[in-house]
Amino acid sequence: MKPFEYTRLSTDDLSSDTALYDTTFLAGGTNLVDLMKYGVEKPDAIADIGQLPYDQIEEFADGLRLGALATNADTAYHPAVKNKYPVLNKAILSAASSQLRNRATNGGNLLQRTRCYYFYDTAMPCNKREPGSGCAAIKGFNRIHAILGTSASCIATHPSDMCVALAALEAKVHILRKGATLVMPFDQIHRLPGEHPEKDHNLEPGDLITHIELPNEGFSQNFEYLKIRDRESYAFALVSVAACLKVSAGKIEDVRVALGGVAHKPWKLKEVEHEFIGKEASTENFKSLAEKLIKGAQGFGTNNFKIPLVKRAIVRALNNALNPS
Amino acid sequence: MMLNIGNKQQRVDGPQKVSGSATYSADITSQFYHAYVLQSSIACGSITALDTSAAEAFEGVKGIFTHKNLPERLKNRVDYTDPLSPPGKPFRPFYNNKILYNGQPIALVVAETFEQARYASSLIKVTYKEEEFKGSLYENLKNASADRTPDPASNRGDFKKAFKNSEYTITQEYRQSRNYHNPMEPHATSVEYKDDGSIVVYDKIQGVGSSLKYLNGVFGLGADKVQVKSDFVGGAFGSGLRPQYQLFMATLAALELKRNVQMVMTRAQMFSFGYRPEVIHTMKLGCSKDGTLQALSHRTVGETSTFEDFNETIVDWSGLLYKCEHVNLEYELTPVQSYTPLDMRAPGGVSGVYALECAIDELAHEAGIDPLEFRRKNYVDYDQNEDKPFTSKELMACYDRCEELFGWKNKKTSSENEPHLLTGFGMATGSWEALQQPASVSLTMDENGMFTIKCATADIGTGTYTVMSQIAADKLGVPIEKIEFKLGDTAYPDSPIEGGSWTVSSVGSAVAGVCKKFQYRIADVWKRNNPDYQQVDFDAILFQDGNLEYDAKTFSFAEIMQQASKEELSIAHNEAKIEGQTTHSGYAHCCVMVEVTVDQDLGIIKVPRIVNVSAAGKIINPKTAENQLLGAMIWGLGMALREEGMVDSKYGRIMNANFAEYHIAVNADVHNIHAEFVEEKDDKVNPLGAKGVGELGIVGLASAISNAIYDATGKRLRKLPMLLDDILEV
Incomplete structure (x- = not known):
């Protein structure tokens, strides 16, 4: 590489607002170090944030705070996560391997980069890696690529499982920006590729995620994280x-559906969810919700199957949530 | 005394492996320069400019090799072949500026550290004149030709007529995608450069003799200047059958820089050489009303490189496994712009039997006959391709035992709780050759009665160290602790390469042979020194526990051999093939049955159960044999449902060269899996009566899963791998 x-950052470093601007933060390193070995990421400076005091998971009156440096494993197995936010527990444990989850952090999970074959291979064109070089995936292999919110320059997906659950839970992300705290709703963190696929998210250089806040409602009774994959x-x-x-007398009181593997960000449409509040919790309505949620979906060849698959997966997940086994 | 052969002997090298003290080729601890290869980013064309100045100036870089500075003597040498080179011209690294495939090595950077070498390689500026990539096998079928393949087994009968007259027929095409070996240990070569210009080469290879042959051909060093060693190999599956480019690279750099050089491939580079080729089969089968197989035609087209004609024995299996009088076999190759394919676990057998066993299942269903009964009905007990009897064939016992173990008749239906989940059963027959090659070994005994047996063979994780120790212990009549089996060194007696599942048969028979010679030797010494026993018949002597026993008297080997000369303590032996192998055909067989579930909404295919029952002659070590079966079966599952080398149609580049996106089966994919053996007596196949089991377990498995998916869903997925989208879209 x-x-x-x-450099290793200490809390003192955070008070100066210029020090962080030009550095790449290193937390668990499970994604960044790989990308550096492949030559996909080529930072001049690395700031190791591993010593910063953001590894706590704390319950508070309005919910739960997940430290950005808490590991995925510690988060998944935390009693409050297991009991109150089981959809998050299930999503995290469906991801990667136990070795990776023991190392990977929550903040890093949000900022992991796409697994697009062409992004990972520096011999190939990729607008995300090298803006303006073209997209080889659109007419190439796109089995793992997006069907929603794509652009002519990029059809990559965000690879996280954890983020899909966080999107459904409508988490908030606390960010340290130039010494001040900024709170961003989860759906504003990641962005669609548009003409700038090199930008995965709306954070600015030097921004540091400190923790993720989960609101009180954890949907611990009726939830599902359904992951469909090749093994x-x-x-x-x-x-x-x-x-x-949330269901009362067969009627939907609240519903959240977030999708992974289909877009450049976890895919969730608040307005579609709203439409179904007060309606009967039925397969028929779940089908209708699915249709509306993926309206405009477009395949690129080898990922066409995702369109029927995601509809069926939504219906299955909602039915499983409705009838926990 | 307890016999070792047939015991579940623990691996003798187990403690070394679990403690990390087993030295693989990259574990040699000399001071090395490290080499890293830059690969082409185009599939076809030429290099027009190559600027290495920035890389040369980078910290720690000691040398850069490209086509521009390859020593003339290497360009003029013509023998780049190895013992398993297929017809054609082997690839010659840095020979000129032509690009023959995407990922071709175009520069070698040598530096003080691996990291320096790798980063410096990225500073090399390459300018290409790119030509169009002409596509994969499917786009090049028009170039398929039988001129590039050896003739398959002879056609017999009148296929056309018999097919026309058949009551039931099927005509189908089956496609298999390209698979990569993916051993856990990446290929590595460590070269120690000695002051006298000689080198010691630690190579990842399935037979050190192959590396030696290649090095002598390419570098012309002379036999006394090169020694090749390979104590441990962390899985190979065929990827180490031919020397790979890291051997050339590390040796080139060591000789030119006169320094120790090590090259270890990255995981991505493990996808830059051989692979199991993509093939397309066309099957035509016909049977009579009662299910008697009447006509069979199997045509296969496979991919090869533009410079070598890699071929496998694929279609012959269709002429072998079932009784059929009218058979037509065709095999053709199509060159594509890629590196040459390479034998991979059960090469050819896996491919040919996949198509055959799917087609047999289809025909059985056409005829309305249970697939197991159909196979029993068309059983054959002699080799129709060669017109010879088998050395042994207990396949029928495999069918019976597998049926019983699996509960073939107890078909499950979908559960009420999960109406979307469909269950299916499928089966297949598998087979693999039982081959023996000539092998040589040496034996010495020291004053303490410890035996050292040496052979240039390999242990690729299969258990060679262990089973050879078991064989020697029994054949000498000593405890296994008294045996040290040494392998992987060109200083040792010649061995065939470890492949073809023939190591137990070949090297094991040689070990048995040298042990017998030792017993004669020790008996002679004993008689010479004990005049009373001059007339004793050899067969009346008992050899056990490290002693010679006769007439209730015990003489220890060590004691007897004190009176022998040093020469008498060293014995060499060459084991040739035996007579039975020319008059008979030797094959191991198996029956595999699987249960699958298919989620009919989401397409998810799972394999809750696999049962394999094999007949493979005498099983020397049921533990290592079972290990081999299970490993092969899991790989069969991967082949069926997971593995696909994805070559981009525009760039000709493999796009999933990593464990994240090239999906080998993982533990979670493996549920209930069982392998066992039936009794099979064989006094013809080799002196041990043992058949190899390294490859057998993967043969047939993909077809059993395909057949089970049909049983569950009514859908025939005539391609590998079978993915969830195939269920959704068929």
Whole structure:
């Protein structure tokens, strides 16, 4: 990998607002270090944030705070997550391997990069890696690519499972920006590729995620995280669905559906969910919700199957959430 | 005394492996320069400019090799072949500026550290004149030709007529995608450069003799200047049958820089050489009303490179496994712009039997006959391709035992709780050759009665160290602790390469042979020194526990051999093939049955159960044999449902060269899996009566899963791998 300058950040460093601007943060390193070996990421300077005090998971009156440096494993197995936010527990445990989950952090999970074959291979054109070089996936292999919110320059997906559950739970992300705290709703963190696929998210250089806040409602009774992939473990989602329901007398009181593996960000449409509040919790309505949620879906050849698959997965996930086994 | 052969002997090298003290080729601890290869980013064309200045200037870089500075003597040498080179011209690294395939090595950077070498390689500026990539096998079928393949087994009978007259027929095409070997240990070569210009080469290879042959051909060093060693191989599956480019690279750099050089491939580079080729089969089968197979035609077209004609024995299996009088076999190759394919676990057998066993299942269903009964009905007990009897064939016992173990008749139906889940049963027959090659071994005994047996063979994780120790212990009549079996060194007696499942048969028979010679030797010494026993018949002597026993008297080997000369303590032996192999055909067989579930809404295919029952002669070590079966079966599952080398149609580049996107089966994919053996007596196949089991377990498995998916869903997925979208879209 390209030689780089390495510094270890302490809390004191966070008060100066310029120090962080030009550095790449290193937390668990499970994605960044790989990308550096492949020559996909070539930072000149690395700031190791591993010593910063953001590894706590804390319950508070309005919900739960997940430290950005808490590991995926510690988060998934935390009693409050297991009991109150089981959809998050299930999503995290469906991802990667236990070794990776022991190392990977929550903040890093949000900022992991796409698994597009062409993004990973520096010999290939890729607008995300090298803006303006073209997209080889649109007419190439796109089995793992997006069907929603794509652009002519990029059809990559966000690979996280955890983020799909966080989107469904409508988490908030706390960010340290130039010494001040900024709170961003989860659906504003990631972005669609548009003409700038090189930008995965709306964070600015130097922004540091400190923790993720989960609101009180955890949908612990009626939830599902359904992940469909090419093997039973250790594979990224072709399609995943985080489904959360609150049901009273057969009627939907609240519903959340977030999709993974289909777009450049976890896919969730608040207005579609709203439409179904007060309606009967039935397969028929779930089908209708699915249709509306993926309206405009477009395949690129080898990923065409995702369109029928994601509809069926949404219905299955909602039914499983409705009738927990 | 307890016999070792037939015991579940623990691996003798187990402690070394689990403690990390087993030295693989990249574990040699000399001070090395590290080499990293830059690969082409185009599939076809030429290099017009190559600027290495920035890389040369980078910290720690000691040398860069390309087509521009390859020593003339290497360009003029013509023998780049190895013992398993197929017809054609082997690839010659840095020979000129032509690009023959995407990922071709175009520059070698040598530096003080691996990291420096790798990063410096990215600083090399390459300019290409690119030509169009002409596509994969499917786009090049028009170029298919039988001129590039050896003739398959002879056609027999009148296929056309018999097919026309058949009551039931099927005509189908089956496609298999390209598979990569993916051993856990990446290929590595460590070269130690000695002051006298000689080198010791630690190579990942399935037979050190192959590396030696290649090095002598390419570098012309002379036999006394090169020694090749390979103590441990962390899985190979065929990827180490031919020397790979890291051997050339590390040796080139070591000789030119006169320094120790090591090259370890990255995981991505493990996808830059051989692979199991993509093939397309066309099957035509016909049977009579009662299910008697009447006509069979199997045509296969496979991919090869533009510079070598890689061929396998594929279609012959269709002439072998069932009784059929009218058979037509055709095999053709099509060159594509890629590196040459390479034998992979059960090469050819896996492919040919996949198509055959799917087609047999289809025909059985056409005829309305249970697929197991159909196979029993068309059983054959002699080799129709060669017109010879088998050395042994207990396949019928495999069918019976597998049927019973699996509960073939107890078909499950979908459960009420999960109406979307369909269950299906499927089966297949598998087979693999039982071959023996000539092999040589040496034996010495020291004053403590410890035996050292040496052979240049390999242990690719299969258990060679262990089973050879077992064989020697029994054949000498000593405890297994008294045996040290040494392998993987060109200083040792010649061995065939470890492949073809023939190591137990070949090297094991040689070990048995040298042990017998030792017993004669020790008996002679004993008689010489004990005048009373001059007339004793050899067969009346008992050899056990490290002693010679006669007439209730015990003489220890060590004691007897004190009176022998040093020469008498060293014995060499060459084992040739035996007579039975020319008059008979040797094959191992198996029956595999699987249960699948298919989620009919989401397409998810799972394999809750696999049962394999094999007949493979005498099983020397049921533990290592079972290991081999299970490993092969799991790979069969991967082949059926997971693995696909994805070659981009525009760029000709493999796009999933990593474990994240090239999906080998993982633990979670494996549920209830069982392998066992039936009794099979064989006094013709080799002196041990043992058949190899390294490859058998993967043969047939993909077809059993395909057939089970049909049983569950009514859908025939005539391609590999079978993915969830195939269920959704068929």
